[in-house]
Each structure stands twice: as structure tokens, then as C-alpha cells.
Amino acid sequence: MSKEAYGALRASNALWVGTSVLITDRRGRILLQRVSYRPTRLLPGGAVDLGESPAQGAARELEEELGISTAVTRGLAVDWVSPAGRAASPAVQFPGEILHVFDGGVWDEDQVAAIRPAPGEIEGVEFVEPAQLPALMAPGDARRALSALRARVYGAGPAILEDGLPIAPTVLDRVGVLRTARARHHYPFHPAPAPAGLAVRQSLLWAFAPDGRVLVLLDPDTGTACLPGGTPQPEDAGNLMATAVRGAREQAASELSCAQYLGYLIDTGVPGAHIRYAAALTGLGPAPVHPATGRTYVRVLATPEQTRDLFDWGTSAAEQLQAVHQARATLGIPQAARQAVTELAGAS
Known part of the structure; x- marks a missing residue:
């Protein structure tokens, strides 16, 4: 196969590349964005630009969407989102996506107070219990966020996902940890x-x-x-x-x-x-x-x-x-x- 033919073959099998960031507060609640262009909530993130690494894209999206400048260095999950796994309009011609989830860390009150949502795109942010994700996010997005959070707690490195579910489930995945609301015991x-x-x-x-x-x-x-x-x-x-x-x-x-x-x-x-x-x-x-x-x-x-x-x-x-x-x-x-x-x- 010639280099030209090989390049054309690879181009014909191109996929989207996306990135997102999972951020929690000190209570373990997850930061979600309310956006102007979708009825469901999203993690901060978006498409990776041409010539940009997923980590660079994650840092850029945090700055563009939340006004926060920070390095993103730790991965939590890599998800293969199949064409059947995303509810996209046929006009979009969605070919599938490799979506990286990075760990944005645990934010304190000062970091939360510094958030400046991008006007016209980000209508607001909120921290929610992990068990609320399926009610607030699209099904695939909720599965991915929960899988990434479990990978963070589990502590063995990034999870490899397919349509939001790990191909090698851990005990936390198998039991379904965090899918049920945690008991709220704010006792001194x-x-x-x-x-x-x-x-x-x-x-x-x-x-x-x-x-x-x-x-x-x-x-x-x-x-x-x-x-x-x-x-x-x-x-x-x-x-x-x-x-x-x-x-x-x-x-x-x-x-x-x-x-x-x-x-x-x-x-x-x-x-x-x-x-x-x-x-x-x-x-x-x-x-x-x-x-x-x-x-x-x-x-x-x-x-x-x-x-x-x-x-x-x-x-x-x-x-x-x-x-x-x-x-x-x-x-x-x-x-x-x-x-x-x-x-x-x-x-x-």
C-alpha cells in the first residue's frame, strides 16, 4: 500500500477526539455545567483542537468555560463512544469518539468562588451527588462520569471504557458504588x-x-x-x-x-x-x-x-x-x- 493510500485509508476511519474534567468538592460532589445548547448537564470539556493533546484541550476548556487556569496531568478514563452510543442527529454524521476524562482534583471554597462561567455558553455550575448524575446527564455521559469517579476512588490508574462502561470492571463497578445516594451524616x-x-x-x-x-x-x-x-x-x-x-x-x-x-x-x-x-x-x-x-x-x-x-x-x-x-x-x-x-x- 502506498503512503497516499495508507493515509487516505486512515483518514476514512477518522474519529472525533474529546476531553472532559471531573472535579469534586470536599464533600465528594461532582461539578456539572448547565449549558445553553443542551438540556442535560455536562462535565467541563469539549472537542480537542487540531494539533492539541487531550490534556492541553482539557486545560484550555477549563479556562474558556470556567475562567480557571490550571494544568491537567492525571487521567481517570478513556472512553470509546460508538456511533450507537451517542444520540446524535444523522446530519452530524457522528463517526465515534475517543473521549478522555481527566482528574481536576478536589476544589476548596476559594477555587469554587473563582469560577467565572463563560457568558452565553455556560449558564451556571453546580455540585451534585454522584447518584444524581443519571437524572441530570445524558445516559452515556452519566455512565462515563460515574466510571471515572470510581476509577479515582479505586486507585489503580485510568479505566478503559466502552460507551461509558469499563471493559474490566472493578469491585466498585460491579457492586455499583455511588449509584445510590450516600447517607448524609454531617455530624460534629x-x-x-x-x-x-x-x-x-x-x-x-x-x-x-x-x-x-x-x-x-x-x-x-x-x-x-x-x-x-x-x-x-x-x-x-x-x-x-x-x-x-x-x-x-x-x-x-x-x-x-x-x-x-x-x-x-x-x-x-x-x-x-x-x-x-x-x-x-x-x-x-x-x-x-x-x-x-x-x-x-x-x-x-x-x-x-x-x-x-x-x-x-x-x-x-x-x-x-x-x-x-x-x-x-x-x-x-x-x-x-x-x-x-x-x-x-x-x-x-
Whole structure:
């Protein structure tokens, strides 16, 4: 084949190239744009210009659309959007697209306040819960954004997608993490004993594996996450550490040692305390069926920071994490390196 023929063949199979940026706030909500030319919301981004790399295009779009000048260096996903996977007018002659999703990071209040939406194109921006994406975005856009967010939490590098879905689903994809609204627990955290007379609603554990990661339970039906533990029962005889250990055993067949008190969160809506302990995770039995719910939780190990991303704890998350890491150090457990979330399938 001549160079001319080869070039013509490749040109006849040309695809669009697009780029977008996933940005969250400190609560883990995703930034979406309301645009003048579509009824659905979008991540910041757009088409990659001729001679421009996807990362350069992402940075340019952030500046053009939001007035924010920043480098974009970390990828979250690369999506093959097929002609059938996008609802485009036949007049557009959509040939398919390779769309890159980059990590715009976690923005604080000052960064959010600096946003200047492009007049005439961007009508406004908002931060929304991940579970709201399917209701606000086109189906393919919502799948892609959720897959990219899960890839960020999972921690193993960019995901390869086809029409928004990973070709190699992780445990977070398989369980559908973040597709259900996270429980909103914006409770103040107090690293002190709970006041006498305050009803205790829950007693939960940060259970540390030897590598510094913690045990997290995922509901197989909803994808929601929880820390192991439970609610006080008569057999606990008022011992809240026993409540947490018993609940963790029933939910996850966990073996624990060296449990220590962290503090409590106070529910300002329905007055009551949510107690937190830390402990060393020394073993796991086969995944049990929880006697109260009938569920068999999916058990994973995640860093404390990855765990935080699975909950909506508000500003108290930072204070709770500080207490968690202090307890980890006291237990003689190292700080976990950034790594992929690991599913715990059987006994260990």
C-alpha cells in the first residue's frame, strides 16, 4: 500500500477526539455545567483542537468555560463512544469518539468562588451527588462520569471504557458504588467520651489491616458503603466496644484486637451519639449472612482516604480522619500507601 493510500485509508476511519474534567468538592460532589445548547448537564470539556493533546484541550476548556487556569496531568478514563452510543442527529454524521476524562482534583471554597462561567455558553455550575448524575446527564455521559469517579476512588490508574462502561470492571463497578445516594451524616465529631444520658444510635469500627488499610462493607443491593459495627443490643450489657466488635463479627466475620475509643459524632436532628472505635484486624472468616438484614456484604480493604470518599460526612470528615490516623499510629500500624481497593473474597 502506498503512503497516499495508507493515509487516505486512515483518514476514512477518522474519529472525533474529546476531553472532559471531573472535579469534586470536599464533600465528594461532582461539578456539572448547565449549558445553553443542551438540556442535560455536562462535565467541563469539549472537542480537542487540531494539533492539541487531550490534556492541553482539557486545560484550555477549563479556562474558556470556567475562567480557571490550571494544568491537567492525571487521567481517570478513556472512553470509546460508538456511533450507537451517542444520540446524535444523522446530519452530524457522528463517526465515534475517543473521549478522555481527566482528574481536576478536589476544589476548596476559594477555587469554587473563582469560577467565572463563560457568558452565553455556560449558564451556571453546580455540585451534585454522584447518584444524581443519571437524572441530570445524558445516559452515556452519566455512565462515563460515574466510571471515572470510581476509577479515582479505586486507585489503580485510568479505566478503559466502552460507551461509558469499563471493559474490566472493578469491585466498585460491579457492586455499583455511588449509584445510590450516600447517607448524609454531617455530624460534629468529638474526640472525647460521649455525654452521659445521650442515647447511642451506633457503635462502629475503623478496623485496620496490617498494611494500614481499613475494612469497608459494601451493600450488594444498593452499592452503599458502611463501616463494620452495629446498634446496641441487650446482650452487649451497655458495653459499646462489645457492640462494635459483635456487629463487625456478624457483618464481616472479622477477628479484632486492641480496640480503642476514638470519639463520637452527635446527630443534631434526632439527638443521639454515633460512637467510633479503632482496632487491629487480625483475621476474617468466610463472608457471613448478616442475621438482621439477610445480606452478605462485599468486604473490601481501602485506605482511610478512599473510605472517606464513599461517605458524605461533611466538614467533620477531616477531624474524624485525624483521630483515625492517631489511633493507627498508636496501634503500631503503618500509613497505607495509595493503592487499589481490594476485595476480600474468602477466609484469611
